[in-house]
Amino acid sequence: MADPVTRLVRTILPAGVTFLLLVATAAVAGWAGASRPVALVLPFAVIAGATVLLTRLRKAVVTAAERITRRRVVTPYSALAEAVRHLRSPSLREALPGLAKALADGTGAQRSTIWLADGDRPAVIASYPIGRSGRPESTASLPALLSRPGIAHAVPLLDAGELRAVLAIEKPESPVTAQDRMLLNDIAHGTALLLRRATLNNELTEHVRRADRLVRELHDFRRRLGRAREVERRRLLTQLSRATSGRLDALRTHLTAARATLGGHGAGPALRLARAELDQLIDRFRVIARGVYPTVLRGQGPAAALEELVADLDRPVRLTGDLHARAGWAVESAAYQVTAAALEVLAAQPAAGEIRVRVTHGNTRVRILIEDPSPPVTAEQMRAALVDDVERLTALGGAVECADGKRGGLRLYAWLPDRPDTARESLP
Numbered sequence: 308m309a310d311p312v313t314r315l316v317r318t319i320l321p322a323g324v325t326f327l328l329l330v331a332t333a334a335v336a337g338w339a340g341a342s343r344p345v346a347l348v349l350p351f352a353v354i355a356g357a358t359v360l361l362t363r364l365r366k367a368v369v370t371a372a373e374r375i376t377r378r379r380v381v382t383p384y385s386a387l388a389e390a391v392r393h394l395r396s397p398s399l400r401e402a403l404p405g406l407a408k409a410l411a412d413g414t415g416a417q418r419s420t421i422w423l424a425d426g427d428r429p430a431v432i433a434s435y436p437i438g439r440s441g442r443p444e445s446t447a448s449l450p451a452l453l454s455r456p457g458i459a460h461a462v463p464l465l466d467a468g469e470l471r472a473v474l475a476i477e478k479p480e481s482p483v484t485a486q487d488r489m490l491l492n493d494i495a496h497g498t499a500l501l502l503r504r505a506t507l508n509n510e511l512t513e514h515v516r517r518a519d520r521l522v523r524e525l526h527d528f529r530r531r532l533g534r535a536r537e538v539e540r541r542r543l544l545t546q547l548s549r550a551t552s553g554r555l556d557a558l559r560t561h562l563t564a565a566r567a568t569l570g571g572h573g574a575g576p577a578l579r580l581a582r583a584e585l586d587q588l589i590d591r592f593r594v595i596a597r598g599v600y601p602t603v604l605r606g607q608g609p610a611a612a613l614e615e616l617v618a619d620l621d622r623p624v625r626l627t628g629d630l631h632a633r634a635g636w637a638v639e640s641a642a643y644q645v646t647a648a649a650l651e652v653l654a655a656q657p658a659a660g661e662i663r664v665r666v667t668h669g670n671t672r673v674r675i676l677i678e679d680p681s682p683p684v685t686a687e688q689m690r691a692a693l694v695d696d697v698e699r700l701t702a703l704g705g706a707v708e709c710a711d712g713k714r715g716g717l718r719l720y721a722w723l724p725d726r727p728d729t730a731r732e733s734l735p
Contacts, residue, residue: 664676
């Protein structure tokens with residue numbers, strides 16, 4: 308605001324310029340020998356011309372007065388205009404120091420501060436003049452800030468009932484006028500909009516970052532799903548090769564022998580052997596078909612599918628856990644396949660020991676624990692037999708761990724997320 312010295316200089320400057328023009332004009336008129344009527348009219352013309360000239364050069368007069376007194380003249384309107392200019396800044400760090408300066412200049416405050424709330428603890432983020440200590444200022448709460456000595460007036464900024472910032476001025480030598488309060492409120496409203504804009508920009512940036520992350524996860528999931536499909540194709544090809552190669556050769560041999568002895572006494576036994584091989588081949592194809600696409604799994608869930616599976620095994624199997632909990636088809640299929648593959652290896656030969664299978668579903672995970680007290684294979688052999696299934700679970704975001712027990716048993720632990728995403732979990 309304009310102090311008395313600056314106002315005095317602004318008044319003296321136009322008067323002094325006008326006086327100098329009058330003196331110069333009178334000297335020129337006397338030297339030129341102007342007539343009496345011209346000499347009488349000339350001063351009025353000079354005053355009129357000086358008035359028009361100084362009106363047009365008003366900004367230059369104000370600037371000259373500021374340079375002479377070294378005190379800037381700021382009206383509340385010019386301070387508000389300066390604040391609006393800073394409110395257009397793209398970031399808080401650029402805008403808030405200018406707002407603090409406009410606030411101090413417009414109110415004539417000895418110091419103005421803008422406090423930003425960090426939780427319930429306000430801290431100075433901008434001030435004019437800048438604090439001499441250079442250390443960040445903070446206070447315990449809003450009441451503590453308002454009761455600080457030197458704070459003449461403060462305006463808190465609330466957003467949905469939450470403290471966001473506080474604008475404060477210090478005027479120890481002069482009172483806070485109604486005009487000061489009005490300017491402080493106007494700048495506070497603009498600062499609130501600026502903070503809101505910064506918050507929305509931060510939220511938008513976070514949404515864009517999250518969208519980019521989701522896109523990357525989607526591409527990664529598609530890649531892993533394609534890998535899982537390729538693993539499943541290789542597994543199916545391996546099972547079909549194992550099921551058909553030996554039995555088809557034996558069937559061919561029996562049919563050849565039957566054709567060679569056709570009409571004789573050796574044809575009957577050869578045909579019976581061929582029929583037995585054909586029945587075993589059909590049964591094996593049915594088992595493979597149930598493993599590749601277990602219809603009961605999709606319709607009734609993993610409990611029914613596993614019960615159907617263990618019914619055809621040569622060893623007793625006990626199923627426990629969350630068998631009736633449902634998950635996505637890809638997850639249920641992968642869990643079923645790894646369990647079926649492990650049980651097929653463990654139950655390849657009859658044995659008295661009971662295989663225990665526990666399925667749990669919780670904390671966004673599906674877990675399978677298989678324990679065999681008398682396994683026919685070691686953990687290393689089991690890992691070799693489950694290479695394709697392990698690769699499939701890994702592609703879906705899971706893992707498999709197999710270890711030999713202390714008393715000759717075998718423990719297999721497998722897990723995967725209940726939805727195929729990029730989640731990971733370390734094995735115990």
